[in-house]
Amino acid sequence: MLIVADDRIPFLKGALEPFAEMKYLPGASIGPGDLKNADGLIVRTRTKVNEALLKGSNVKAVVSATIGTDHLDIPWLEANDIAWANAPGCNSGSVKQYIASVFANLELNYYSLRGKTLGIVGVGNVGSKVAKVGEAFGMRILLNDPPRAAAEPDFPNVDLNVLLQMSDVVTFHVPLTREGAYATYNLLNDITLLMMKRGGVLINSSRGEVVEQRVLMKGISSGLIERAVLDVWEEEPDISRDLQERLMLGTPHIAGYSVDGKANGTSAAVRFMSQQFGLGLDGWSPAELPVFDDMCLSPSDEVEQLNLKLAQLVISTYNVADDAQKLFEHPEKFEELRGNYPVRREFHAWTVKIPPTSTDLRKSLELLGFQVTEE
Numbered sequence: 001m002l003i004v005a006d007d008r009i010p011f012l013k014g015a016l017e018p019f020a021e022m023k024y025l026p027g028a029s030i031g032p033g034d035l036k037n038a039d040g041l042i043v044r045t046r047t048k049v050n051e052a053l054l055k056g057s058n059v060k061a062v063v064s065a066t067i068g069t070d071h072l073d074i075p076w077l078e079a080n081d082i083a084w085a086n087a088p089g090c091n092s093g094s095v096k097q098y099i100a101s102v103f104a105n106l107e108l109n110y111y112s113l114r115g116k117t118l119g120i121v122g123v124g125n126v127g128s129k130v131a132k133v134g135e136a137f138g139m140r141i142l143l144n145d146p147p148r149a150a151a152e153p154d155f156p157n158v159d160l161n162v163l164l165q166m167s168d169v170v171t172f173h174v175p176l177t178r179e180g181a182y183a184t185y186n187l188l189n190d191i192t193l194l195m196m197k198r199g200g201v202l203i204n205s206s207r208g209e210v211v212e213q214r215v216l217m218k219g220i221s222s223g224l225i226e227r228a229v230l231d232v233w234e235e236e237p238d239i240s241r242d243l244q245e246r247l248m249l250g251t252p253h254i255a256g257y258s259v260d261g262k263a264n265g266t267s268a269a270v271r272f273m274s275q276q277f278g279l280g281l282d283g284w285s286p287a288e289l290p291v292f293d294d295m296c297l298s299p300s301d302e303v304e305q306l307n308l309k310l311a312q313l314v315i316s317t318y319n320v321a322d323d324a325q326k327l328f329e330h331p332e333k334f335e336e337l338r339g340n341y342p343v344r345r346e347f348h349a350w351t352v353k354i355p356p357t358s359t360d361l362r363k364s365l366e367l368l369g370f371q372v373t374e375e
Helices: 074-079 092-108 125-136 146-151 160-166 213-222 259-277 306-317 320-329 331-339 359-368
Strands: 002-006 021-025 040-043 061-064 083-085 117-121 140-144 169-172 200-204 225-230 351-354 371-374
Touching: 040 259, 061 259, 074 083, 083 259, 092 125, 092 200, 092 259, 092 306, 092 320, 117 125, 117 160, 125 140, 125 359, 140 160, 213 225, 306 359, 320 331, 351 359, 359 371
Parallel strands: 002 021, 002 040, 040 061, 061 083, 117 140, 117 169, 169 200, 200 225, 351 371
Antiparallel strands: none
């Protein structure tokens, strides 16, 4: 049995070798010739899995070790009896950490979040966790997710236009869909831009095409959008330098790139292949994840304001500004910065020691997912 896999999927090498011949290739260059005799395919978002890639091959199962599916032609796969899967929620904790780091940078750059309104567009695995970030920073939360509202009568859905009008910070966490009642392609467009509350913050870490970049530029230039943060871009990896220079933060599609999130995605991929081919690895997980010398933190005694304490602790684990600076200095290295991304552990891997009296800080830290102990 032959399985072809993206060579940038961490923890994968060695997992399936006892049961299959493995062929590792750069995801963007996997072609039909590579798959002619393959039985399985493991990809990330850089491989477009469709008829052009798979027609005439022996592939029986395809899995993406990612949360997204817009790179998979699901109707064609199903019509041709090719089993498929993705890894929903695998990197939700990582994106939660990314958004928390964005919030920390806002707090540390004189944009206080406490009492402001956070509008979350897309409230699945990721958006639900981002709501806890907003709560941790003392924000009012508005939610927009029409598919959930249709399926869950009690879901507190807010119309998108209303959410945009009322929110100081808007963050997108939707899949990319181009057709149907819930299409998300160009959710931010010329019309919805006019709905936004003036001077707000816009964050997109979902898919680049959800935000029309021409419109974003117009919003920034007009002052409707005061600060913008992009982790995903319409033409990535060939990003707009002009837009990049106008952003508060711009990163190379790494919001979900914590080592924890990657491990979750790889686990889902290995387990799926195991289930499809009877390999006996249905409960497989990577070995222990890397740890740093000191993953125990203490809040600064010099800072009294709760949100600033929280911001400093978040930055101690991960500062999104570092990723933004690297991309700003070398935008041409977008793919290299993704492919060689450093180890980042999520909040649950860190412990914070606090005084017994710091009840509000404890609540905020626990909402973010930190381990909390008393001094």
